[in-house]
Amino acid sequence: MRVARKADKGKIMKQVRIYQRPKNAMQSGKYRTDRWVVEFEQTEPQRPDPLTGWAGSANTSSQVRLNFPTLEDATAYAEREGYAYTVIPAPERKLKLQAYADNFR
Numbered sequence: 788m789r790v791a792r793k794a795d796k797g798k799i800m801k802q803v804r805i806y807q808r809p810k811n812a813m814q815s816g817k818y819r820t821d822r823w824v825v826e827f828e829q830t831e832p833q834r835p836d837p838l839t840g841w842a843g844s845a846n847t848s849s850q851v852r853l854n855f856p857t858l859e860d861a862t863a864y865a866e867r868e869g870y871a872y873t874v875i876p877a878p879e880r881k882l883k884l885q886a887y888a889d890n891f892r
Contacts, residue, residue, distance in 0.1 A: 795886065800869065800870065800871045801827060801830070801848065801870050801871070801875070802827070802828035802830075802870070802871050802872070803825050803826065803827050803865055803870045803871070803872045803873070803874055804825070804826045804828060804872070804873050804875060805823060805824070805825050805826075805830065805858065805861045805862060805865065805873065805874045806823070806826070806874075806875035806877075807820065807821075807822070807823050807824070807826075807858075807875075807877035807878075808820055808822065808824060809877075809878045811879070812850045819854075821835070821856075822854045822855065822856065823854070823856070823857065823858050823860070823861040823874075824852055824854055824855075824861075825852070825853040825854075825861050825864060826851075826852050826853075826855070827848040827849050827850045827851055827857065829844070829846060830846050830848075830849075831844050831845070832844070834860065840889070843885055850879055858874070862874065
């Protein structure tokens with residue numbers, strides 16, 4: 788689902804992504820999977836630093852991640868601030884039902 792708003796003349800609209808975190812594959816818990824994350828898109832490409840060689844840019848908004856309890860709160864924030872946003876639906880959770888006895892078949 789993609790929703791975009793028109794920017795005022797001469798104003799560049801920031802793009803944000805709204806998504807729900809998937810369950811961590813390395814852990815059995817579901818901590819923070821119910822929260823919705825608003826993440827800013829990069830507006831300029833990263834370039835290597837001449838001294839260290841690390842990739843970076845002057846755009847610090849790409850480092851910001853905001854958490855919201857519901858999708859409605861996240862979209863309301865994006866609309867209130869005038870950001871064009873893209874909602875990425877939550878991944879479907881698949882249950883793999885397995886018995887210990889299946890290891891010996």
